[in-house]
Amino acid sequence: MKSDRKIQLYSSEFYAACTLGGIVACGPTHSAVTPLDLVKCRLQVDPTLYRSNLDGWKTIVRREGLAKVFTGFGATAIGYSLQGAGKYGGYEFFKHLYSHSVVSAETAARHSTLVYLAASATAEFIADVMLCPFEAIKVRQQTSMPPYCSNVFQGVSKLFATEGLAGFYKGIVPLWCRQIPYTMTKFTAFEKIVQAIYARLPARKSEMSPLQQISVSFAGGYLAGILCAVVSQPADVMVSKINSERKQGESMAEASRRIYKRIGFSGLWNGLLVRIVMIGTLTSFQWLTYDSFKVKVGLPTTG
Template sequence: MESNKQPRKIQLYTKEFYATCTLGGIIACGPTHSSITPLDLVKCRLQVNPKLYTSNLQGFRKIIANEGWKKVYTGFGATFVGYSLQGAGKYGGYEYFKHLYSSWLSPGVTVYLMASATAEFLADIMLCPFEAIKVKQQTTMPPFCNNVVDGWKKMYAESGGMKAFYKGIVPLWCRQIPYTMCKFTSFEKIVQKIYSVLPKKKEEMNALQQISVSFVGGYLAGILCAAVSHPADVMVSKINSERKANESMSVASKRIYQKIGFTGLWNGLMVRIVMIGTLTSFQWLIYDSFKAYVGLPTTG
C-alpha cells in the first residue's frame, strides 16, 4: 500500500529555516572562495607589489617555476575556513535580518541594505582572523606559515594575543559591508527585473529555471560588487602586510595612501571583476540550488 504522506516542508522563518540557510551559506561560500585561491594569490601580491608580475598568467608561471605548482594554492586552508564561517553569518544572517526589518519597514531596497550590512558586520568578526592569516601567508615570500593552524600559532605568539588577527577589521568592514550591501541589494533588484520581463511568473517556473535566473543575476551583481569594494580590498591587503607595530589604523591608512596614491587603490581590478563576478554567480547558484533542493523558495 502506497503512503500518501507528503514530505515535511521547512517552515519559513523558523529556527530550522535559518539553520538551513546558514548551512547553505557555508556550502556556497567556503568551496567557492577557496577554489579561486590561485587568482586571489596573484591579486594580493600585485596589490602589495604592482611590479612583481606583468600579468596574471606571468604570475602563475613565476609561482609555479619558483615555488612549485602546489604553491598557487597558498592560503587555501585559511580561505576555506574563514569564508565558510563568513558565509554562515552572511546568508543565514541576511535571511534573519531581512525578515526582522521587513516587520518594521516596507520590504524593499532599504530593508535589503540594512539586512545585508548587519549580517556582514557580524560575519566579518568570524572571518577576520582567517583573512589576516591568508593575506600574510600570500604576501610573504616564502609564506610565513605552512597551514592555518601554524599561521594561527605564529600570529598569536608574535602579538601575544588576538590583536594581530583583528588589526584589519576596520578596512575589512569597509570592504565587505559595501560589497555585501551591493551584492544582496543588486541581486534582489536584478532578479526581480529579470522575472518582470520573462513570459512566466516566478511561481510558474520550475526550480532549474529559477536557479538559472539566480546565476545570471549573481554574475551581474558580482561585477558591481567588485568595483564598489575594490579600493578597500587593496587597503586591507596593504594594511595586513605593511602596518607597523603600534601604528594606528588611521595613520597606517594615510601612510599607505600617500605611498600608492588614488590609482594604486585600483591595482588588480580586472582580476577582481573576473574573480568576484564568477564567485558571486556561483555562490547564488549553489545557495539557491540548495534552497530549492530542501524545498525552500529561491531568493528574490
C-alpha cells in the same frame, strides 16, 4: 531535485538551512579561486611583481612549486565558510526581522531597498568578526616571501604568539570597509536584478521550474558581482596592504594615510580587472549554489 519535505519559513530550521547553505556557497567557491586571489593580493602589494595572471602563476610554479599556487587555501576555506554562515543566514534573519518587527510589512514593501541594505550590512558586520582572523593569516601567507606559515594552524599559533589577539583583528576596520559595501551591493543588487528579470519574463516565478529559477539566480548573481568588485576594490587593496605592511604600534588610520600617500588614488585600483573576473564568477556561483541548496531542502529561491 527538489525536496518533497517542507521547511516552515522563518523557523529555526529555516535559518539553520540558510546558514548551512551559506557555508556550502561560500567556503568551496572562495577556496576554488585561491590561485586568482594569490596573484591579485601580491599585485596589490607590488604591481611590478608579475606582468599578468598567467605570468604570476608560471613564476610561482617555477620558483615555489605547483602546490604554492594554492597558498592560503586553508585559511580561505575556514574563514569564508564561517563568513558565509553569518552572511547568508544572517541576511535571511535580519531581512525578516526588519521587515516585520522593526517596521510594518507595508512600509517594508515600499522601501524594500532600505531593508535589503540594512539586513545585509548587519549580517556582514557580524560575519566579518568570524572571518577577520583567517583573512589576516591568508593575507600574510600570500604576500610574504617566503610565506608567513605553511598552514592555517601554524599561522594561528604564530600570529597569536607574536602579536596576541589584537593581531587577528588589526585589519577588522578595513575589512568592514571592504566587505560591508560589497555585501550590501551583492544582496541588494541581486534582489533588484532578479526582480527585474522576473518582471520581464512571460511566466510568473511560481510557474517556473526550479532549474529556470536557479538560472535567473546565476545571471543575477554575475551582474551583481561586477558591481560588488568595483564598489569594494579600494578597500580590498587597503586590507591587503595594511595586513602585510602595518607597523608595530601604528594605528589603522596612520597606516592607511601612510600607505595611501605612497600608492595614491590610482594604486587603489591595482588588480581591478582580475577582481571583476574573480568576484563576478564567485558571486554568480555562490548564488547558484545557495539557491540550489535551498531548492534541494525544500525552500524557495531567493528574490
